Amino acid sequence: MASILIQNGTILDPSQQLQVKRDVLIEHGRITRVDSAIDSKGIKNVIDAAGKYVTPGLIDIHVHFREPGDEEEETIASGSACAVAGGFTTVCCMPNTKPALDNEAQIEFVLRESERVALANVLPVGAITKSREGKELAELASMFQRGAIAFSDDGVGVADSSVMRKALQYIKMFDGLIMQHCEDHQLAGGAMHAGLVSTLLGMPAIPAEAEQLMIARDVLLNRTIGCRYHVQHISSAFSVELIRRAKQDGLPVTAEVAAHHLLLTDESCRTFDTNFKMNPPLRTQADVDACIAGVVDGTIDILATDHAPHLAEEKELEFPYAPFGIIGLEPALALYIKALVTPGHIDWMKLIDMMTVKCAQIVRLPRGTLKEGSVADVTVIDPDLKWTIDKEQFVSKSRNCPFHGWDVIGRATHTIVGGKLKWRLN
């Protein structure tokens, strides 16, 4: 394996709270040296990172690759390509495939496919219940031993409280992690946020309480169990408050937020454009502000895209019938910058923290650091690069993106996974 030298960049490593001009030498798949002015003699691959940040490889613990089952929307291969094009070196893919990732063989399949494609590291999240039906526990321990990074029935939450309680107890047994799509089953069924806009549009709607109810329930169920528990795609103000209180009570809760819940509101749905339809839905400005505040004060630990590919013909349906979800891996970094860094809510160190080491800690992955000796998952980012999001240029098989045409700043220019350059901006 050829060595890579990244010169003249500023390393941003939250794991060491380090922001300083350093060169980084990568050899045999590992970061062997981080030093000022490393000599490039004899090294074939030299990356000039002048004016750029050199960060640990970005991690996204919430993506949907539609393999097996809906390969025309996205595959592990195309999804991995999206990931590295967005600067991500590791992603965790959700089990709502067809069939679901609810047994060892499926977990093995994802890991092998990830290896074969050899772009980003794709780690499978196993289903909590068989076929994600919410009734019987799947073979959780076996999946864990095989390499499932966490468990979730994402797409839906575990509706039955007694099943959820058992899941918490069982997964706690091997110190596993549950990621929950928090949505009360009986308040679900709408197409957008229940508020002023949905009332005026006459659209069936999902109240914010649907999310809050399940968060509250799970926090209560988990009080005496203490399983590691992570709230996916948080979207409402009071949900943030519930997490804040749970953390204050010392409970093992973490939370993530997606770019669209930091940038868009339900007003976008007035045009009935299904590129603004996702679950949980876009809510009000007050909810957006609360999520941003949650990021700032640490209630929300990490950022995650919930990359959910759908083909145009699937999305080009009547709003109430169209599937939920938008893609997000490729524009993610720029959108997080736009929502959080540019307005001055957080700085670059915290941004990278929420996209690297914190993610790694939640899924217990020995990544997210530039310490000498660690696996060389590295991203080079140009923080000043101006570009326009053009979904036609995406590597994804799908095009369902509401940010098409947005002018943004900041982009990954190099993505190095396991010491090999897997993507470079042309």
Next chain:
Amino acid sequence: MQATHDQRDFQRLLNTLLDKIVALVKPGEPLNLVGIRTRGETLAQRLVPLLHDRGITEIGFGALDITLYRDDLSEIGPRPLVRPTVLDFDIDRRPLILIDDVIFTGRTVRAALDALADFGRPSAVRLAVLVDRGGRELPIQPDAVALSLGELPLDQVVKVKVAERDSYDGVEIERRSSHESRE
């Protein structure tokens, strides 16, 4: 703008038209007078009392909106608001005189004839216009005209002004502006 006829002239023209209409009417016969909206209607309204003075008293009066009967060729420019057609008389088997301010291509009259056909079957339909400016696109000729202007160039527009709508009476010839429709 060329004001060919002013207020005084207008009265003379109206009287000329009146004479010619009277010549079309059989004495003692009921008559239906229908003005084509909008200025044809105004002229017809003025003619009713004048006809009374000439001893023609049994007059049915109506106003015809031909907007819904126009053919596509006459559609350059803004379309007018559709107003109701009001024909409060017995149309069948009685003579009917259509009144309009200006005749040009003849398409308005064709549309008016189509509209009348949906209401019934007059015994005869005659056409009386204040001004004929030539330029026919259909074989339609007035039976009574007050003022013949020969074949006017197509870049000119004839406007009849009536006090009830325009605050003065007159006939004017103007150079056409781009949005005006041809009638």
Next chain:
Amino acid sequence: MSETRWNRKHLLGLQDLSADEIRFVLDTAHSFKEVSMRSVKKVPALRGRVVVNAFFEDSTRTRMSFSLAAQRLSADVIEFTEKGSSVSKGETLVDTARNIEAMGVDVMIVRHAAAGASELLSRSLKCSIINAGDGAHEHPTQGLLDLYTIRERFGKIEGLKVAIIGDIANSRVARSNIWGLTKMGAEVILVGPATLTPSAFASVGCRISHDLDAVIGEVDVMYMLRVQNERMKSAQFPTVREFTKLYGLTWDRFQRCKKGVFVMHPGPMNRGVEIQSDIADGESSGILKQVENGLAVRMAVLYLVSQSGKAVSADS
């Protein structure tokens, strides 16, 4: 005076129309009402044009009304009725509509169970789209014919107090009327159980009341909405009996109405439920007028959207 008063290719809802545009449609409808009084109830305005009634949701009366309106304008009318969601059929709504349009359609009238369906089609097709009802979102021609009927009865709309009573939350008729009436200067009072009268409507200028008897004496128009049994099943109100007790226009309530009150209903009525028979059939009822005016309004709308592309002004 030669301002453009209507240049819209589609009629998707009343929320986006200006008061001027609404007035223009009502004035145009007035002339079309006259056409319906002739012995030959036809004008050739839409001769040679193709109008499709694309009804993806049941409705006999609205469909008939549009059909007749188009025929009175001498258009060729095609009926297309196919129930069920696009997902269950396998062909998407857009595909179905495009296939129909490919046969040469000028105007497509669309009724569908999903909010935003006609908007989706207006983006995906080239012909004019008239929304005949999309989910709970809008039913603009109903709103317009209701405005016309009120204006016909009172000579004006501004300053009137109109109570809309019943299941507002699930009603596209209520929404279109709310937009139309508030734009034309009427005061709208929404009356119904808390589960069916969303408070969000207060932010667009409506009063909300859960007590019909408290407002009954002050309103000029009582607009009764139809009660649907599905609402009981989804726990939105307990029983029909309780609904009638609280919100039905009983004879007793009718006595306490303002003198000269005008009673309206979009149809079809549940006699004895939201409205008592003798009131529906009585002198204060505008229900049949609504149907009659519906025809004229739909003729006007068909005529106006077909003329779009050529600016339509108020003066000749």
